Amino acid sequence: MNPDPESQASRSHLGSDAIPDGRAATVEEIVNLCKRRGFIFPSAEIYGGFRSTYDYGPLGTQLLRNVKDQWWRSMVQLRDDVVGLDAAILTSPKVWEASGHLESFTDPLVDCRQCHERWRADKLAGSCPRCGSKDLTEAREFNLMFSTHAGPVEDESTLAYLRPETAQGMFVNFAAVATTTRRSLPFGIAQVGKSFRNEITPQNFVFRTREFEQMEMEYFVPPADADKWFEYWCDERLKWYVSLGIPEGKLRLRHHGPDELSHYSTATADVEFAFPWGWDELEGVANRTDYDLKAHAKGSGERLEYFDQQSGERVVPYVIEPAAGATRAMMAFLIAAFDVDEVGGESRSVLRLHQRLAPYEVAVLPLSKKDSLAPLVSEVLSKLRPHFMCDRDVTQSIGRRYRRQDEIGTPLCVTVDFDSLEDSAVTIRDRDTTEQVRVPIDHLVAEVSARLGR
């Protein structure tokens, strides 16, 4: 992601651009759902939480896994030209010195001389928001990287940073990956993992947090082809969100103006989503030029070039980077899926998550808690579980259980009833249409696969 923190930190509200019409979830509704149903909890909540970090509960863990897995599937598994990487979080200061993060990955901060609170200078209206004092210090630059020490002594030799982006891992490993995988340009290196930024103003639930998860890909191209690939990746990344159920009207591509571009980028566009607070960034697609590879070649003294066997020339590739936030993508999928409709004359909360994202793909519901159904329910589950994430829900009325599964986005419910003992068939109920069909248990896996688009 962009080493200029402004791009992540300062455009939380993009002014008055209208967001699309239609039912839109509020942040409060999403936070409530997440807490009530176990998607996301404030971290260590029994101790009062901790500095805007979050713990993902059973449903959130599964949803976040699915978001990351779908990204990996689309960026690595289905492609011929992209391979994966999983670099360390603890990194050498040399990496951040060469990349420019040590010098310029900063926010301007001021101190209030009255109450000693510290604030972002560019967010202040001239007085301390806490005590109202106008007695503020000059702004000083504050580096957003978390630092620690790796080793038994706390000195320069053991200083380490938690990576503020995964991207640099791809640049420092460029030559090793290109050599061991014998790749020709263009090719990409993809990574999913945690990054850490000591944001002064975390906000909007999991949209901006100090600890967050990124899905970044660096696509190395011949310099002459960079513009073409930039367009290609803007298009591809927009399509990915649409393919997983975000309506096109809730997405837009916003090209950065010349004054907004990072110093190393000749073109950047943000994929934006209509969040409840306005259009905001889901991911950035940037033409990073040869800035990073040249910076690390200089910093390390190693050659970070591509040797074209056909032309016999060495070239420093340009890089096109689609850099997405997994946690904010998850939040966008939740917001877009949140719906209330009417079923049987009653209001119904339903999470219309794409079937590849839903935490549970199938819920198996015995019509009654009676012991006579239990063996068949277990048999049905043992057939489904090797293929699908399944929930078993036995308590309360079948109607209540359908609603519970609707609210967490389970696409299919499979009901086992007393007839099932006779006809070896079960009822499949669809989340979106609420339609029910009877299916022989022998065909269940195939039928569920087909309905889930497998």
Add this chain to the structure above:
Amino acid sequence: MNPDPESQASRSHLGSDAIPDGRAATVEEIVNLCKRRGFIFPSAEIYGGFRSTYDYGPLGTQLLRNVKDQWWRSMVQLRDDVVGLDAAILTSPKVWEASGHLESFTDPLVDCRQCHERWRADKLAGSCPRCGSKDLTEAREFNLMFSTHAGPVEDESTLAYLRPETAQGMFVNFAAVATTTRRSLPFGIAQVGKSFRNEITPQNFVFRTREFEQMEMEYFVPPADADKWFEYWCDERLKWYVSLGIPEGKLRLRHHGPDELSHYSTATADVEFAFPWGWDELEGVANRTDYDLKAHAKGSGERLEYFDQQSGERVVPYVIEPAAGATRAMMAFLIAAFDVDEVGGESRSVLRLHQRLAPYEVAVLPLSKKDSLAPLVSEVLSKLRPHFMCDRDVTQSIGRRYRRQDEIGTPLCVTVDFDSLEDSAVTIRDRDTTEQVRVPIDHLVAEVSARLGR
């Protein structure tokens, strides 16, 4: 994992216990393979590496993903009684105060007064290994948690630790998870994620590193049933490694003696693997009793109990914890899979990885680089890629390419030749038997699925 670092840190060599006979990879062979083929690189190697951290290259990333996914599949997806969690790495000091880590997660260190190097006291033979001086300080306890600051000022209020184990995330979220998922005892909470320990002596490649990845599950049971579940989980976890291809003879269960048990545990057993340096720990299975829940109940003032609706009683569950290291499991799978045999009178390096672990499941190889085969190769890949991780390899002789795929453990090669243009069939070649069969392209996905045991 065990908050007593000794259990992870001090038993790297278990004495003279014989390890099984047969071809066994050396650490050097594994390190060489990992570097040459892009499984694992020293982190930021262009800068000379960094303090025993590692970056996983394309093949290592995929293998590690598969190890973690198979754990998740076995522990969460296939089970009725375990749900997932994904807690934050940055954690409140209150968590570590209550858990006992702040006070006792330490190693004893001594300084050499001559050369100022710092050493583990329990590893020294009375003189400095670097300069030979016997002028050493008294041992002092050194906490193994990495600390940092989350927020704009570096003081007590912003102090944070990088979690040294994922387990505490399950304990502090116990009540939230139990409530939102409406679980009865016994039930478990599983988590996969990074942990950080400031080890003084990282060693044996990725076996012991400061940054590592855990796969931990806390299984909450009625206290009276704890012994039974402890036995159950020892058995289950051994079986998991066997099910993924580690020979039974290279695994053993070692029960801790009374003097070796942590203060909170009434029973602990290590699943050990025959590493090249001797038997060593893959994972620990521990009866942690009610120690952790009681400690956090006391620390937070919250009730961390289970209310049994049938008996009307409140109980603090006991916890059985199978705690595995993902990175060391990956290393064990690599070592166990490493083999050299003879094919066609020539020596062959082959990685006999289980098909669920292999980085690539299928390699698609055109017999010739001629353009006439390219469209059909793309067609075959587009059929296979939605279902399997595929590699396309076009350079050098077909024999060389088979060897290359054998060396990285790809179970199946699919060869497209000039006959394929006529008969719409391809050849599937098996890694282990090297047998080849002709299969119609229309049946290819089904045939590959069957051979991969899907």
